[in-house]
Amino acid sequence: MTDLDQTHPAIADLRLRARRRLPRFVWDFLDSATGAETTARRNRGKLDEILFNPAALFGELDYNLGRSLMGRDYALPFGISPVGMSGLVWPDAELHLARLGTARNIPYCLSGVATKIPEDVGPLTDGRGWFQLYPPRDAEIRDDMLRRVKASGFDTLVLTVDVPEPSRRERQRRGGITHPPHLTPRIFGQCITTPAWSLETLRAVRKNGMPRLAFIEDYTGQTGAMSSTAHAGYMIRTSPGWDYLRALRDGWDGPFFVKGVMVPEDAVRLKKEGVDAVWVSNHAGRQFDGSPASIEVLPAIREAVGPDYPLIFDSGVESGLDILRALALGADFIMLGRAFHYGIAAFGPKGAAHVVDILARDLQANLGQLGLPSYEGLAAKLAHPPAP
Numbered sequence: 001m002t003d004l005d006q007t008h009p010a011i012a013d014l015r016l017r018a019r020r021r022l023p024r025f026v027w028d029f030l031d032s033a034t035g036a037e038t039t040a041r042r043n044r045g046k047l048d049e050i051l052f053n054p055a056a057l058f059g060e061l062d063y064n065l066g067r068s069l070m071g072r073d074y075a076l077p078f079g080i081s082p083v084g085m086s087g088l089v090w091p092d093a094e095l096h097l098a099r100l101g102t103a104r105n106i107p108y109c110l111s112g113v114a115t116k117i118p119e120d121v122g123p124l125t126d127g128r129g130w131f132q133l134y135p136p137r138d139a140e141i142r143d144d145m146l147r148r149v150k151a152s153g154f155d156t157l158v159l160t161v162d163v164p165e166p167s168r169r170e171r172q173r174r175g176g177i178t179h180p181p182h183l184t185p186r187i188f189g190q191c192i193t194t195p196a197w198s199l200e201t202l203r204a205v206r207k208n209g210m211p212r213l214a215f216i217e218d219y220t221g222q223t224g225a226m227s228s229t230a231h232a233g234y235m236i237r238t239s240p241g242w243d244y245l246r247a248l249r250d251g252w253d254g255p256f257f258v259k260g261v262m263v264p265e266d267a268v269r270l271k272k273e274g275v276d277a278v279w280v281s282n283h284a285g286r287q288f289d290g291s292p293a294s295i296e297v298l299p300a301i302r303e304a305v306g307p308d309y310p311l312i313f314d315s316g317v318e319s320g321l322d323i324l325r326a327l328a329l330g331a332d333f334i335m336l337g338r339a340f341h342y343g344i345a346a347f348g349p350k351g352a353a354h355v356v357d358i359l360a361r362d363l364q365a366n367l368g369q370l371g372l373p374s375y376e377g378l379a380a381k382l383a384h385p386p387a388p
């Protein structure tokens with residue numbers, strides 16, 4: 001058996017293999033950002049600028065890589081970000097990733113625009129699943145969705161607020177993806193060159209039909225008289241206000257997080273409104289190409305909300321070292337979206353499991369360089385602490 005850690009020791013290796021194995025329209029859907037993709041590159045560049053002072057002669061370390069969030073102990077300080085149409089990247093990805101999260105005791109967040117419904121995935125999360133919602137316009141539909149999400153075994157609700165409009169995603173458009181995917185001659189031509197993905201997907205399509213926005217489509221057709229409003233885009237593409245936030249907060253019994261926050265004042269207000277954790281993210285540069293890197297805004301958000309308020313972080317994380325960087329700048333917990341999908345596209349479910357191993361090993365390797373057995377004291381190791 002091949003030792004993946006020998007042949008594919010970094011997320012970058014999985015990315016390269018995923019790129020070869022996915023038809024172009026799927027690859028461009030997974031990998032593209034918006035505009036000139038400057039913010040996506042900036043996420044990477046700004047993480048690389050964060051440096052630590054290595055330590056020497058500190059004796060043996062007894063590592064503890066675990067991390068708790070909201071009173072819950074996780075084996076590692078990271079989890080799996082919500083990715084819409086995850087099952088297009090690899091059939092049943094949502095089920096595989098939910099099982100992986102449970103098996104390794106890390107959180108998995110199911111997207112509200114996934115190819116699986118909450119009832120398929122919730123039971124695999126051991127009552128600890130996170131569910132991400134794009135806010136439905138219709139309050140009745142929203143309430144029914146939340147009832148189903150809760151009954152399926154999800155306990156944490158995540159509201160994403162950085163998609164007030166669909167973004168351009170020019171590269172994704174050029175790749176030719178449509179919703180739902182159609183087998184045009186062009187897409188067919190792409191699929192011929194990627195037999196592993198195509199055969200696996202064909203098998204799944206025979207069983208379950210084309211990958212689609214399964215949860216949303218349970219409700220299309222229910223938005224009243226105007227058929228032009230009865231489609232997925234209309235139902236969920238809305239820009240909620242503070243009243244909407246309160247309705248969600250009051251209607252959800254369990255931890256409630258808000259994802260896509262980049263401004264300290266917003267984070268402070270969300271804290272005041274009773275949101276349990278703020279998720280600092282620029283959606284991996286997929287929404288707004290004029291945004292700072294999410295790591296750039298993290299210190300100011302930490303400063304604004306105080307030392308004890310839970311902050312989650314994502315966008316551009318590719319290694320254990322990146323995770324340490326975000327922890328050092330004030331994050332409590334780190335999430336990764338594309339990395340797990342590069343893994344599953346590259347090697348199926350074992351590729352996603354390999355991502356957990358890569359990150360865990362890299363965490364320990366780099367903590368060792370800092371002379372730290374755990375994440376306590378990381379900030380003091382920064383070579384250039386951020387200006388207050």
Ligand SMILES: Cc1cc2nc3c(=O)[nH]c(=O)nc-3n(C[C@H](O)[C@H](O)[C@H](O)COP(=O)(O)O)c2cc1C
Binds near residue numbers: 084112259
């Ligand atoms: C293909 C793709 C689909 C995504 N779909 C969603 C989604 O449905 N809901 C959401 O809140 N974020 C979504 N995101 C954003 C991720 O949750 C996450 O913020 C981002 O991927 C983190 O950056 P990373 O991929 O560099 O780890 C998506 C990201 C990708 C790459």
